[in-house]
Amino acid sequence: MANAYLQVIAHYFAKPGNGNGNGNGNAIVEHLTELAAATRAEPKNLYYEFFRSPLEPDHFVILEQYSDAGGLAEHRDTEHFQRLGFGTIVPLLERREVSSHMVPGEAA
Amino acid sequence: MANAYLQVIAHYFAKPGNGNGNGNGNAIVEHLTELAAATRAEPKNLYYEFFRSPLEPDHFVILEQYSDAGGLAEHRDTEHFQRLGFGTIVPLLERREVSSHMVPGEAA
Numbered sequence: 737m738a739n740a741y742l743q744v745i746a747h748y749f750a751k752p753g754n755g756n757g758n759g760n761g762n763a764i765v766e767h768l769t770e771l772a773a774a775t776r777a778e779p780k781n782l783y784y785e786f787f788r789s790p791l792e793p794d795h796f797v798i799l800e801q802y803s804d805a806g807g808l809a810e811h812r813d814t815e816h817f818q819r820l821g822f823g824t825i826v827p828l829l830e831r832r833e834v835s836s837h838m839v840p841g842e843a844a
Numbered sequence: 845m846a847n848a849y850l851q852v853i854a855h856y857f858a859k860p861g862n863g864n865g866n867g868n869g870n871a872i873v874e875h876l877t878e879l880a881a882a883t884r885a886e887p888k889n890l891y892y893e894f895f896r897s898p899l900e901p902d903h904f905v906i907l908e909q910y911s912d913a914g915g916l917a918e919h920r921d922t923e924h925f926q927r928l929g930f931g932t933i934v935p936l937l938e939r940r941e942v943s944s945h946m947v948p949g950e951a952a
Contacts, residue, residue: 745907
């Protein structure tokens with residue numbers, strides 16, 4: 737038996753680094769680590785993990801799950817997302833693509 | 845306007861390496877690179893990319909999209925998945941978790 741949930745798939749594309757060790761990408765790892773811990777403490781958050789392409793290290797994927805359709809909007813309103821997401825990480829990005837959709841629950 | 849599609853999220857957890865440079869994880873990157881190229885040529889495949897956790901490098905995520913609900917089963921039946929997936933990559937894994945769900949199309 738599984739309940740319905742909101743699945744979020746976010747693609748973050750870092751601005752290319754200065755050639756000195758993928759600076760933006762490595763900074764993003766650090767900030768996402770802090771954002772992940774804060775997000776997992778949100779009441780509607782079920783899952784938050786982030787990943788990086790081995791072939792294109794400026795390309796990150798964040799997988800998030802929330803217990804209802806409003807969870808993502810509430811996440812974006814938190815102090816930690818305003819500060820770490822919009823304030824710190826987004827300025828390091830060239831672009832981002834975020835999709836979200838409800839996954840139906842299964843019958844018991 | 846977007847058509848409905850099957851979204852697949854696969855988590856692959858490599859067997860821990862021998863301490864000598866995350867051997868299984870790095871081998872998996874190599875094999876997934878080959879599998880990705882072959883999978884993108886399948887008629888129903890819309891997207892295939894793989895990612896690795898910076899914090900837990902034995903944890904991989906594969907994001908796949910197919911144009912209908914049968915696309916994943918047909919992918920698993922291909923020669924390249926039988927050989928590279930089941931034959932080569934799966935034996936390097938401790939476990940895997942694969943979820944798939946249809947994402948409804950949007951009205952024009």
